[in-house]
Amino acid sequence: MEGFTYIDIFATKGIEYLLVISGLLFFAVFWRYLSRPALAVYREYANVVPALSNWFHLPPEGIYFHQGHSWARPEGDNVVSVGIDDFAQKLVGKIEAIKFPPVGARIAQGEKAWSLQAGSKSIDMLSPVDGEILDINESLLSSPEAVGKDPYGESWLMKVKAPRVSANLKNLLSGELAGKWMEGVREKLLARMNYNLGAVSQDGGVPVDGIARNLDRERWDEIAKEFFLVS
Amino acid sequence: MNRTATTVQISSFKDFLIFMRSELKPKGKILTPFNLITGSIILLGALLILYRFFAGLGSVVHSSSEYPWGIWIGFIVMVGVAFAGGAYVTAFIVYVLRGEKYHSIVRMAVLNGFLAYVFYAGAILLDLGRWWNIANPLIGNRFGVNSVLFLVAWHFLLYMLAQLVEISPAFAEWLGLKKARKFLSSLTLGAVIVGITLSTLHQSGLGALFLMAKWKIHPLWYTEFIPLLFFVSSIYAGLAVVIFIGTISFRVFEKDRIDEEYKAAWDDIVIDLGKACAVTMFVYFFLQVLVLIHGKNWPLLNTGMGYWYLAELVGLLLLPGFLFSWGVRSGNPAPIRIAAVLTMLGVIINRVDYSIIAYKWYLPLSERYIPTVMEVVITLAIVFTMVWVFRWIVNRVPILKKPPQWAIEQEREEEGVERVVAYGPQLGVTMADGGSSIKREKKTR
Amino acid sequence: MGIDRRTFLKGLGTGAALAAPGCFSFPGKLEAAGPAANKEFMGVLVDTTRCVGCRTCEQACAEAHNLPAPDLNDATVFEKTRQTTETQWAVVNGFKTEKGELFAKKQCMHCNQPGCVAACPVKAMEKREEGPVTWDTNCIGCRYCMVSCPFDIPKFEHHSAAPKLQKCNLCWERLSKGEKPACVEACPAEALAFGPRRELIEEANRRIYKNSGEYFPHIYGEYEAGGTSYLYLSSVPFEKIGFRTDLGITAYPEYTKGFLYSVPVILLLWPAFLSGISAITKRKDEVRSKEGGKL
Numbered sequence: 002m003e004g005f006t007y008i009d010i011f012a013t014k015g016i017e018y019l020l021v022i023s024g025l026l027f028f029a030v031f032w033r034y035l036s037r038p039a040l041a042v043y044r045e046y047a048n049v050v051p052a053l054s055n056w057f058h059l060p061p062e063g064i065y066f067h068q069g070h071s072w073a074r075p076e077g078d079n080v081v082s083v084g085i086d087d088f089a090q091k092l093v094g095k096i097e098a099i100k101f102p103p104v105g106a107r108i109a110q111g112e113k114a115w116s117l118q119a120g121s122k123s124i125d126m127l128s129p130v131d132g133e134i135l136d137i138n139e140s141l142l143s144s145p146e147a148v149g150k151d152p153y154g155e156s157w158l159m160k161v162k163a164p165r166v167s168a169n170l171k172n173l174l175s176g177e178l179a180g181k182w183m184e185g186v187r188e189k190l191l192a193r194m195n196y197n198l199g200a201v202s203q204d205g206g207v208p209v210d211g212i213a214r215n216l217d218r219e220r221w222d223e224i225a226k227e228f229f230l231v232s
Numbered sequence: 233m234n235r236t237a238t239t240v241q242i243s244s245f246k247d248f249l250i251f252m253r254s255e256l257k258p259k260g261k262i263l264t265p266f267n268l269i270t271g272s273i274i275l276l277g278a279l280l281i282l283y284r285f286f287a288g289l290g291s292v293v294h295s296s297s298e299y300p301w302g303i304w305i306g307f308i309v310m311v312g313v314a315f316a317g318g319a320y321v322t323a324f325i326v327y328v329l330r331g332e333k334y335h336s337i338v339r340m341a342v343l344n345g346f347l348a349y350v351f352y353a354g355a356i357l358l359d360l361g362r363w364w365n366i367a368n369p370l371i372g373n374r375f376g377v378n379s380v381l382f383l384v385a386w387h388f389l390l391y392m393l394a395q396l397v398e399i400s401p402a403f404a405e406w407l408g409l410k411k412a413r414k415f416l417s418s419l420t421l422g423a424v425i426v427g428i429t430l431s432t433l434h435q436s437g438l439g440a441l442f443l444m445a446k447w448k449i450h451p452l453w454y455t456e457f458i459p460l461l462f463f464v465s466s467i468y469a470g471l472a473v474v475i476f477i478g479t480i481s482f483r484v485f486e487k488d489r490i491d492e493e494y495k496a497a498w499d500d501i502v503i504d505l506g507k508a509c510a511v512t513m514f515v516y517f518f519l520q521v522l523v524l525i526h527g528k529n530w531p532l533l534n535t536g537m538g539y540w541y542l543a544e545l546v547g548l549l550l551l552p553g554f555l556f557s558w559g560v561r562s563g564n565p566a567p568i569r570i571a572a573v574l575t576m577l578g579v580i581i582n583r584v585d586y587s588i589i590a591y592k593w594y595l596p597l598s599e600r601y602i603p604t605v606m607e608v609v610i611t612l613a614i615v616f617t618m619v620w621v622f623r624w625i626v627n628r629v630p631i632l633k634k635p636p637q638w639a640i641e642q643e644r645e646e647e648g649v650e651r652v653v654a655y656g657p658q659l660g661v662t663m664a665d666g667g668s669s670i671k672r673e674k675k676t677r
Numbered sequence: 678m679g680i681d682r683r684t685f686l687k688g689l690g691t692g693a694a695l696a697a698p699g700c701f702s703f704p705g706k707l708e709a710a711g712p713a714a715n716k717e718f719m720g721v722l723v724d725t726t727r728c729v730g731c732r733t734c735e736q737a738c739a740e741a742h743n744l745p746a747p748d749l750n751d752a753t754v755f756e757k758t759r760q761t762t763e764t765q766w767a768v769v770n771g772f773k774t775e776k777g778e779l780f781a782k783k784q785c786m787h788c789n790q791p792g793c794v795a796a797c798p799v800k801a802m803e804k805r806e807e808g809p810v811t812w813d814t815n816c817i818g819c820r821y822c823m824v825s826c827p828f829d830i831p832k833f834e835h836h837s838a839a840p841k842l843q844k845c846n847l848c849w850e851r852l853s854k855g856e857k858p859a860c861v862e863a864c865p866a867e868a869l870a871f872g873p874r875r876e877l878i879e880e881a882n883r884r885i886y887k888n889s890g891e892y893f894p895h896i897y898g899e900y901e902a903g904g905t906s907y908l909y910l911s912s913v914p915f916e917k918i919g920f921r922t923d924l925g926i927t928a929y930p931e932y933t934k935g936f937l938y939s940v941p942v943i944l945l946l947w948p949a950f951l952s953g954i955s956a957i958t959k960r961k962d963e964v965r966s967k968e969g970g971k972l
Contacts, residue, residue, distance in 0.1 A: 013525050020525060024518040031514055035507055035560050219336070219493050289818075290835025297760065297832050300823035328951050330958040361818020361833060361840040365799065374800040374815060380933050381821045382798035383940060421955060429947035433940055440936040444792045444825035444929045447921070459936050 060086070060153050065173035066182070067129035069230040071114075072153065073173060079166055081130050084157040085117075088186060089126070090149040093119050093225050094211020099145045101137045101159065108132060108161065110169050113231065115158065118145075119211065122222035125231045129173055132163035186228070242407050251407070259627045260486070270616040277613020280606050281358065289361055292606045298592055299601035304359040306587030308611055310438055311580050312352030313388075314462070317470025319345025319395060320424075320431035321508075327424040334501060336494035339402055339631045340481060341474050344622065346395040351618040353388040358610070380440045387434035394430065397423035405639045406629040414642055436463040442586050450590040452532050452541045455523045458586075464519060465579060468512040471505050472552075472575035478502070479569055481632060489626055491633045499565045506568035509575065510556035517549060537593050544585075548578025718789065718808035719852070720874035720906035721861060722881055723782055725918060726891065727868035730755070730771055730780035737863035738767045738784075741848060758919050759783070763832040766845040767860060772918045779911070781918045782860070782869075784845040785810060785830045786898060787906035790928030793822035793831060801842075802831075808874065808906045809847030816842060827902045827924050847906070877908055884910060903928025 060066075065073045070089035074082045090096070098118040108114040114128035137159045141148055148156045163169060174182050190212065213221035242248050261267075284292040293302055322341040325331045357363050376382045397419050404413035439462030442449060455461070479502070482495050524530055532538050555571035558564075581589075588601055603611075626632055634640070732754075735747045745764050755771030760783070762768075767784040787810045793802040794810060801816035812831075818840055822831045834840035848858035856862070861869040870877065878899060885892045897909035902924045909915070916922050 013528060016525050017522055020518070020522055024521075027518075028514065031557070032511070035510060035557060219497055220332070286838060288834075288836050288838040288840060290837075293835070295833075295835030297762075297823070297829075300820035300833065324951075328955045328958065330955075330962050356819075359819075361820065362814075362816050363818065365815055365817045376798040376800045378795050378930065378937070379798040379821070380937065381796065381819060383937070385798060425948050425951045425955070428951055429944060432947060433943055436936065440933055441821065441824070443932040443936065444796060444827075446827070446925075446929070446932065447923060448824075448829075456932070456935065 060179070063175075064153055064179075065129065065170050065175045066179050067111075067127060067173055068182070069111075069127035069129075070228060071126050071129045073129040073161075073163075073166075073169070074153075074157075075163075075166055075170070076160070079163055080135065081132065081161045081163045081166055081169075082157045083114075083129060083159050083161050084152060085126060085148065087149075087152045088183070089225075089229065090152055092190075092211060092213045092228060093117055093124065094214055095119060096145045096148055099141055099148070099158070101142075102134060104134050104137060106134050108134065110172065120214075120222075124222055124225050124229065126229050127231065128161075130161055130163040130169040131165055132161040134159050135162050136160040189228075242409065248407070255628055270619065273609060274613045274616050274620070277610045277617075280610050281613075284358065284610075289359070292604065292610065294601055294604050294607065296599070296601050298595060298599060299588065301359075301587045302601055303584070303588070303603045303607055303611055304355055306584050307580070308352050308355045308614060309359075310583035310587065312348050312355075313435065313438060314466045314469040314579050314583060315473045315576070316345040316348035316352075317431065317435060317466035318474035319348075319398075319470065320428045321467055321470050322474060323398060323424045324428050327421055328428070333497070334504070336491070336497055336632075337474060337478055337501060339399065340478060340626075341470075342395055342398050343402075343625060343631055344473070344477055345470075346392065346399055347618050347622055349388060349392045349395065351614055351621075353392070355614055356385075380437055380443070384434050384437040384441070387430045387437065391427055391430040391434065394423045394427040398427065401639075402629050402631055402635070405635045408636075410638060410642070413639060414646075417643070417646065431466075432463060435466040436460060438462055439586075445591070448592050449586060450532075450537050450593045451527060451529050452524070452537060453585055453590040455527055457519070457523050457526075461516070461519060461523070464512060464516045465582065468509045468516065468575060469579040471509050471512075472572040472579075475502055475505050475509075475569060475572040476576060479572075481626065485626060485632060489633055494632060494634075502565040502568055503560055503563060506556045506565070506571065507560045509568075509571070510553055510560060513549060513553040513556065513575070517545075517553065520545065520549075537590065540589075544578065544581055548574055548581060552578065716806040718874040718906050719847075719872065720787070720808055720877050720908060721847070721858065722870040722872075722877040722908045722910070724868050724870070724884070724910045725779055725781050726910065726912045727866045728769070728780040728782065729866050729868075730769055730778070731865065732769050733863045733865060734782060734860035734869065735765065735767055735769060737859040738845070739765065741851065741859035742766065761785075761830060761832055761844065763834045763841075763843045766843060770919050774913045774917045776912050779913065779918050781909065781911075781920070783919070784860075784907065785847075786828050786902070787845075787847055788827075788902050788928070789904040789906070790902075790930050792825035792827055792902075792929035795930030795933060796821040796825035805849065807852065809849045809852065810844075811846045811849050812842050812844065814841070818842075825929060827921075827929050874906055874908070881908060881910055900926040902926075903931070 060072070063074050064086075065075075066086060067073070070086045070092075072084055072086050074084075076082055096117050096119050100116045100118065100123070102108060102115060108128040108131070110129060110131045111127050113125040116123050116125045138157055141156065141158065148158075150156055211221065213224045242251060280292055289295070293304070318341040322334060322338045326334050326338040357366065360366060397416065400416045401413050401420065404410075404416055436459035439458035439460075442454070442458055443456070446454060478498060482490060482498050533542060552571035552574040555567040555574070559566065559568035559571065585591075592600075630636065630639075635643075732747065732749050736749060738744070739746045744766065747765060754768075755778075758770050758772075759768045767782055769780050769782050772779050772781070787808055788804075791802065791804050791810050794800075794804045796802070797816075798819065798821070799815055799817055801813045802810060802822050803813065804810050818833070820831075820833055820842075822842065823829070823833060830844050832843045834843065848856070848860075851858060857871045858869075861871040870880065872880075878896060881896045881899075885894055885896075891912060893911050893914055895911075895915065897911070897915050897920055898905040898907055901922075903926065909920070911918055914922075
């Protein structure tokens with residue numbers, strides 16, 4: 002270091018730049034490698050999207066939906082059958098118990114009416130109509146998991162005396178409107194799934210545990226509550 | 233079944249004392265093999281520490297003028313602090329990036345970090361020759377602001393305080409102090425931001441300590457970039473330790489200390505942590521190559537120390553990096569756990585290189601520093617004491633279990649309030665008159 | 678500052694009386710009654726061509742600082758290169774070279790920009806304006822100065838319960854009384870000269886020039902490690918008499934400058950960045966949950 006000969010203090014700069022550039026290229030490859038499972042799922046996901054519409058049964062005629070995924074079907078004489086729709090059941094998965102309000106209790110449209118118990122979590126649902134409870138489906142008390150068997154038929158939750166049924170029905174969705182709404186809900190669900198590996202099973206089947214639980218094992222009840230419009 | 237902590241009612245200092253006295257009783261079996269072995273080492277270590285203070289440092293430590301710093305600084309402080317890096321990284325992910333998925337482990341990581349700093353940075357006191365002057369850099373009037381060690385010491389102190397603030401809500405929950413918890417919770421984000429800033433500087437600062445030992449450290453390790461390398465390696469070292477301690481904790485603690493959902497989510501989290509480690513180690517590897525080229529040191533690779541360097545690089549950086557990547561790619565946590573242990577070993581050896589192995593590597597073996605048995609016993613005693621304290625706390629305080637219901641509600645309330653404040657305009661609030669009329673959005677029926 | 682004619686002539690006369698061939702001695706006594714008034718560094722010039730290895734300097738140093746007296750009759754000390762120790766601030770080492778046996782005194786170099794001073798977190802190691810680097814008892818015993826010294830000089834009293842850091846302090850207490858360092862005063866061969874560093878360098882250059890061939894043309898300590906107050910002359914290359922010649926000319930504190938300068942910057946930038954990110958993720962969180970609640 003006497004200052005008598007030339008010393009290039011930036012001699013290695015060229016190689017360093019090359020190293021860094023190649024490092025960035027390798028990094029891009031490496032990142033893709035680590036994210037591979039997600040990409041594989043994305044491709045399957047792209048196949049599954051059409052299948053998604055097959056997940057949820059088409060509702061029969063005469064069903065009126067509340068945006069919180071409960072439904073009402075007028076039976077005549079101001080009596081209405083009330084239940085939860087197919088989407089709700091598939092979202093929550095295996096239901097361990099349903100907490101019904103007592104017979105004779107009054108429920109109001111858009112207010113909390115019953116709650117589903119799954120895991121250690123409890124999720125309320127909103128009533129589609131105003132009225133007084135006439136009857137509850139006893140078979141669901143003993144085997145609540147049967148609610149998924151025939152959500153719009155045998156697995157009705159309760160029968161309600163609804164004096165203002167026509168006014169109530171005006172606030173509910175049916176027919177084409179309901180169809181459009183379901184599509185919107187499905188899209189929202191897809192957005193949430195976000196290429197999540199667990200939510201999509203290889204054969205396109207719906208997970209028994211419920212879609213919500215596969216989205217987020219810890220906070221699945223919060224996801225369900227958002228769809229059911231419960232705060 | 234998950235059980236949240238039952239709320240304790242403490243309304244006076246006397247209550248607190250009574251409560252603490254009951255809490256001091258051990259919660260598990262006392263005479264387990266683990267307790268017996270570690271307990272006797274702790275006892276022995278305590279006696280040796282007393283001896284050290286009366287008879288001088290050299291009575292316990294392998295004294296050598298050639299090696300001013302031994303395993304207490306080179307291992308306990310350097311490695312311990314790198315291992316505690318998990319605290320600031322997970323705090324960053326959970327509180328700054330709001331990765332709620334990792335909420336379940338942040339308390340464990342921060343507790344581990346806090347205890348690490350208290351014990352390991354506290355071990356510095358053991359190593360100081362004239363420890364009674366320690367108040368000097370803190371409240372004295374002769375601040376050596378030109379010194380990297382001054383900066384490191386101050387940062388350690390301040391960071392311990394920041395971590396204490398971060399972990400204090402858990403203790404408030406344990407003691408049932410609702411108002412205190414609310415207040416302490418509000419300080420969390422600030423403490424985290426301060427903590428991350430301080431960590432950046434003192435993790436790199438520990439490396440900067442070696443910058444003036446230019447010709448004493450083998451050129452393959454000495455570089456002007458030491459601080460940067462120490463900082464980056466503290467990221468993956470900390471995360472590897474979180475994986476290690478988390479895996480052990482979830483297996484070892486009783487069911488009622490752990491939340492089942494946390495436990496169920498753990499494997500998933502391990503994979504994500506593994507990904508973070510893989511990426512950081514990838515970057516670190518390129519940094520190492522850059523440093524090698526920059527220093528023009530590649531001819532040295534063909535020497536004894538060069539082989540040691542390569543062994544470290546390949547076996548304890550590339551190999552765990554590969555295992556991490558494989559585990560992430562295949563969604564399998566097992567290789568990730570192995571990689572975590574290898575990574576920890578690699579960081580230990582790397583830090584010890586700077587103070588002992590690559591430090592004056594040219595000296596013959598007879599003049600090298602080899603720790604005495606007493607030093608090793610004291611080192612182990614400090615580590616085991618920390619493990620005992622960690623265990624005592626996790627067995628009582630909501631670290632791995634959910635906070636009590638009232639705490640969860642308090643948190644929800646805070647978020648709700650924030651939401652209203654943040655969404656004032658959208659909710660139809662007119663603030664023009666300074667009024668607080670808040671019209672909530674009507675839900676469609 | 679110059680040396681006045683009287684002192685110069687006195688020195689000249691003293692020098693002429695000595696047997697040293699061809700060189701004249703440098704005036705030893707300080708002008709003022711204390712360290713130099715305009716506070717330039719004082720230093721010591723060690724001319725190893727004059728040193729005979731008598732080790733009187735070691736003895737004088739021990740006497741002046743209440744250290745154990747070295748055994749001057751022990752000839753085995755020159756068998757291997759010694760370091761300073763916790764009981765000996767200065768040691769003389771002997772080297773067999775092609776120009777015969779040469780001796781060099783080893784002690785703290787009192788660098789212009791000392792690594793130990795930059796390292797010390799409590800300012801126990803201090804570089805005085807007059808040149809000496811001194812140690813003070815507010816030391817915490819961290820030994821960081823030992824790690825940072827390019828000459829590996831400070832020695833820690835490992836086996837004491839109240840350990841001190843032992844190293845040459847250029848007889849700081851004597852300088853305040855207007856005296857010369859003990860070793861300089863004691864040297865019978867006038868190998869040691871004390872005075873302002875600037876003049877010592879001039880003198881050293883003069884000796885090299887005037888006695889071409891006798892001296893290796895380099896003043897050790899002029900630029901090494903950024904320059905030191907102890908300067909050396911030698912008749913052989915300095916590696917041959919136990920000096921490290923790979924220390925570089927950068928002052929050692931400069932190596933930590935980059936890091937220390939960036940600290941306030943990071944302390945300002947990081948909280949700003951982190952707060953910004955936190956605000957953005959909070960907003961994203963809110964938006965996401967808000968949209969989730971609406972159909």
